[in-house]
Amino acid sequence: MADYDLVIRGGTIFDGLGHRGEAADLAVKDGRIVAIGQIEGKGREEIEAAGRIVTPGFVDVHTHYDGQALWENRLAPSSNHGVTTAVMGNCGVGFAPCKPHQRDMLVAVMEGVEDVPEVVMTEGLPWNWETFPEYLDVLDTRELDIDIAAQLPHSALRVFVMGERAADHEPPTAEDLAQMRALTTEAIHAGALGVSTSRNLMHRTKAGELAPSLHSEEDELIALANGLRDAGDGVYQIIPRVMGPAADEFALMRRLAEASGRPLSYSLLQMPTGDPDEWRVSLDGLSAARSDGLPICAQVAPRPVGMLYGLDLSFHPFSLHPSFRPLLDRPLADKVAAMRDPAFRAQLLSERPEDSNPVSVKTVQAFRYAYPMGAAPDYEPDLADRIDTRAAALGITAEEHAYDLLLEQDGKALLYQPGANYRDGNLDAVHAMLAHPGTVVGLADGGAHYGMICDASFPTFFLKRWAADADPDQRIPIETAIAALTSEPADMVGLGDRGRLTVGAKADINIIDFAALRLHNPSVVNDLPAGGRRLRQLADGYDATIVSGVVTYRHGRHTGAVPGRLVRGARPLAA
Template structure:
């Protein structure tokens, strides 16, 4: 008697091999049989064993559950057992604790400091974190123990973050990025090794000056010397099989190319010394649009020499979404400020549509920005970017053409660009979002991303699931990879579905040493997606107000997932959460 069987589907098994018709049998959370269907039409003898549950996957793709290695659910895991929005997109395993920010270890009384650090770097409402996190820990092993008590919709693994380690070991000196002494490094090394021995999947650090706490201070570790980085890398390796994750930049005052390649140098040296994978975030920037090629060339040479150095790329333009529910061009107009303070979300949208209110807001001067919070000055950037801002459309188009910019739409309508921007945001009852790509779109298309995806030293990452709640909604990358890159792209070459599935299953799982998942094969963990590829479609991003304390976040759903299975248990059926919670804490290899 099987627990579950999935019959008649077309298996894309995660290895990149050609698809085939087969039935899959599951028992005790594992795949126990993969029986290929015979005959040209895939008929033949199917799996005859009885099962407690059966999914008819005829006409559907059956693929492994997706492994998302770059998320920020460090706090959300305390209160949300679904870990949405990632679980909406076929993700069955998430890796958190990226970019040098996390919530353990923490000294009693320093919880708010970690909240403000996370809020500034990852744009997660501090009020939601303050209300939602239960703080049942001080050390990192205690944090893992607290998460282990949770029953989740997906498996949750995490890394120990440099910012929290520095603040814990060095106090205010660490928080303010003072240079670490040998004793400081030794103290931090003990914490990192203990964390990996307890099950941390890796260690993460941020070296980009764009990552700042809510008070404007850079993330602790931003300017760490190589002695500190190598000391913590050695400690991580001593603890077990873990990954060293970096958001790179370099020394202030250097050119982007100089800084980036200096980072590549020490990361390569570290990977060679500790014999552990080093992975870094990589995007195409407008100021140095070809620098990513140099990074990949260096990473490729490292791989050829036996050093595991991998870039994490974003599957689509990396930028921001904005509209009246979030950040936008009119946040500093006096009338808008007054109405927002007085009205709820729906009432505000209705008032903004009033012609008199519209005319007043468009004619007003802006109030001056404040030094903090960090995003207070975005309105000015948006006002002067009409030629780079796009109407995203429904279904969303993430590779838009020049005629879809706000400036082009305004010209076609005979409007001022700000007036056109206002009217576009009024659509869908004032909930419409516009898109401003910052990175990965220097050439106005996805050709750079296509090239990144073909490189053996590049893995899919940077979804930032759980983070950037008011600006970015990229936890939907897994669905976008399937729809855009394997089916819909019209402005350049696509990939096979087999290739795209592998990029977010076997490849991502392998980087983090998760050898029990990412492939549909006998003995592997039964994390499975049943997908209607013809119906698969991303929804339009929307603003929800469902975080603790009424905090807001951008959410993007999808249609076309018939079922998602975690450890042999159906967690979502036809897009609806079943309430099953088979997901657990994922500890690394000691």
């Protein structure tokens, strides 16, 4: 008879707490780590890990699987990159609470802010809830390849309480504020990890209307903070305004943290325009707040936060041109055939993008700052390869050059536009943000931006770029990098039972061939409800991913196991 459910033998174990790796065995029983060291007993299943690193499963605190967790049991692409717990409900958007007549409004917000096609949500969402606790009850029935945890989204809450007034620029009444406060407390008591909101003016519906949370003034944001204070638990997650004085925005976030008495997490980026030092101002404010004992933390991305253009994606340089509109929903082959017609080419090049959403127009116009993706993903492209620079060297317009590039690879070519975090053509700002003690790796956005961003690969990129390939003066020690993907984000959201390989901790584990870590190019698959399209990105180097002691992936292939469940509320530190 086996002594353990699983024994991993001979790997170099990194505990996720920042300690150096040590060769040892690790034993699992009943979903928990029960022994680490030289293990004499036998496992019902044993994995030889000599020459491999053994890490905790990665914890991704910034995803949008609010819908995907209901229509499928694999939360890819995050689960393809060692993630074993995903926190969703970020940026103030989601699907609960929601009354039946409000569903279309929440779908429109999610479609615009997170690029989830309306038809996918219409087909995939069961809508068998109204309140947030009822939504959690539905999630509680799901069997998934990773664990999930949810946050209460402000836009959905605002619509639930105020109805049409939420999107009509109307301020809340005192009764509205009291109800939002009470429902925030109710959500935390039901198992939400926190509440989330957005102040980013780029967060709009597809038609260009601002997301409901963007109509909120400070009194409403304070009402949410007070709801957390009443609950005595939860994290306040906020997307601050990205343009304007960073000092003013940080002062607001500081007031919210003081009002709630709870941790606050916000997104931090180096923006491609405006004051180049605003991110430093925010980091200075973060240092001061933490020195004063305020538990504020910034989520930072380990590479440029950009987007992809392609003929089969949500945007490309001509997607909003009048003559291309009839082709938007046509198969890729039809688009390619039309674009190879010289007359159509001349017509398309003579037009300009037109749309009611100014953000969409700006997104399309930014194509000139993009780069050809190439045979392998390059997230630090040479400035000389930028489309406008290459076009000038060729003596043609940026539009003409982009047109030709899009037709390569039978129309499957991708253009990569590194927006935030790449202002100077390097990742120096990213390194400075990652090095700050008050930051965690975040903003991967798994489950969102199906047709324009594929950043759920952040964990793989982070390990490869910063722990393996960085110059010596910027290299992050592997034990530090692993902690940044595991215990640090887990502790930030109160999930102390995971993100560490210690006796008593939840048995979420990765076995990685560190030398073989490699990202593949993103590619398009049509496997969402109603045949919807999404980007996926595969990786090499993951020998196994384990959730609650069950192997879910072997060498990147799903085993069919779905031990992942909803995590309700904060969890104490593992013994």
